[in-house]
Amino acid sequence: MQGNTACAEGALAAGCRFFGGYPITPSTEIAEHMAAKLPKVGGVFIQMEDEIAGIASVIGASWTGARAMTATSGPGFSLMMENIGFAVMTETPCVLVNIQRGGPSTGQPTMSAQADMLQCRFGSHGDYSIIALSPASVQEMFELTVKAFNLAERFRVPAFLMADEIIGHMRERIEIPDSVPREERKPLTAGALPFRAGEDMIPGFPQFGKGYGVHVTGLTHDERGYPCATSPSLHEDLVKRLVAKVESARHDIADYRVANPDAEVVFITYGSPARTVEQVLHDNPDERIGHLRFRLVWPFSEKALEEFPDAKVFLVPEQNLGQMAREIERHTCIPVVPLPRFGGALHTPAELKKAVEAWR
Amino acid sequence: MTYSDWLRADRLPHIYCAGCGNGTVINCTLSAVDRMGWKKEETVFVSGIGCSSRAPGYIMTDSLHTTHGRALAFATGIKMANPDLHVIVFTGDGDLAAIGGNHFIHACRRNIDLTVVCMNNQIYGMTGGQGSPTTPYGALSTTTPYGSQEPAFDLCELASAAGANFVSRWTSFHVKELTRSIHEGLKIPGFSFIEALVQCPTNYGRRNRFRQVMDQVEYFKTHGILVQKAHRLRDEGLPIPADAILLGDLIRRDRPAMGVRR
């Protein structure tokens, strides 16, 4: 099965019943698969007039209680930014898939990249936090899509599947389970204020059509949901809660894989470069070479770095100029070495091996 | 007024300026909804950004106050995901025809079962009076200090050409007629578009020789001409004044529609 098809199958298994989007290489197969499958399970597929409308329709659908998603790549992702902020501000669960290609601009439509990792985290205006997952296999395109839905529902945030073109278009054998884990968004308790959050910082969801009579706005709002855009303390409290509900859970929801924890030279990866590192470890069985692979990239769990107490260097092969390397650097005192390889060319096992040797 | 319990009393007073025409349109809309006998819990109001788009915040139903220009795309998601909900969109001339123009023509083309009420004050009210796509040629605004040099959009022609099932235009002077046409729009499956010309004394009227609020309402009254009369004049070969505002139900048809209640 192709990675993009596995993503669509994961979405269907997770209960996704609404897809709104606009075609773009290399993500289009996801829309096509959803167009074929959703009507058969009572869901809705709609091809919107652009990606701005795609994400808008997804947010609208989510307020009716539907699990909803869109899929795109760089140029479409850029168009979605304003409404991503709207989803954050209104605490709307939704899933966005970005099958990353080379940018900036139209760039390289058919070539793999991981250059939207910071845009995904910071691209909309204002301070906020989101959740992002990065699959490194076709199996993970399925699994992590399911996970993205569950995290979006639980935290009431946009959750991103930040895949790259290689994983999106790769074909591998996968196992589809009979059922998948399912987390529901917590409904609003009758009579409770719609935007008042308890200890977990996540308010109950007042689904449209259930008689809550909720006003939902992208303006800074009080716990009733009413606009109040001039109080510094209200705004500060709201933004801090929106960030904290995700960031405070970062170790709880951390999802990564560790190989050779006693190593001194440690690769840190996510997405397809992980495959090359695995090849290096396979070809050179050597416990002094470690590998930390993030499946969940945002919120970044810096505790994962502690899995390698003897590390003296982190090598970070990415298909960009060093986006996640910057984040890792913030959390460690040892050298962090970005190993950029992009434009569609892949890291070779030989060049990664050479990078290890430079630190021996 | 039996529909006053649809107002969100704990949010009053509202933000509108004294003499603003938007309140009239909200009243007419709620009156039409009341005539439909719809329940609050099955009705959703959606809007973009602007003075006009603040209207849903004063209504006691579920409502989504979205981003500038995008209300119709959000509303499309709501209506397609749950066709049992009645979805009404409030928008402004800038929201609908400038930044949201593409969503407007596509929502009309899809003929999605929404009722869209546009409060056309021919200006960007909320941001202090910049020119909009419906600012009349020659009119003054903060960004057209020498008079607008751009031809204006006819929103109803646009909706008609793009495929809406029902298209109507009235003004804040024509309260009864506006209410009746919104009611028609709510009844008709498919995309219903009602344009309500409204006075914005703060940012349009005072710059364009409507010194008093009522001067512009009076203008709507004296310059409005019923579509039937316009057709008769045309058929008789008589002139239609260049500054006439064509009023009435302009289109009523039965194209296939999307998102209609099952």
Ligand SMILES: Cc1ncc(C[n+]2csc(CCOP(=O)(O)OP(=O)(O)O)c2C)c(N)n1
């Ligand atoms: C993307 C974006 N661009 C610009 C604005 C600023 N803005 C807010 S309201 C508005 C114009 C509203 O005009 P209209 O839709 O006619 O509504 P009115 O206030 O006249 O009722 C603009 C430009 C914004 N909120 N978002």
Ligand code: SF4
């Ligand atoms: S600025 Fe104009 S449109 Fe806005 S509330 Fe005042 S009068 Fe109404």
Ligand SMILES: [Mg+2]
């Ligand atoms: Mg306006």
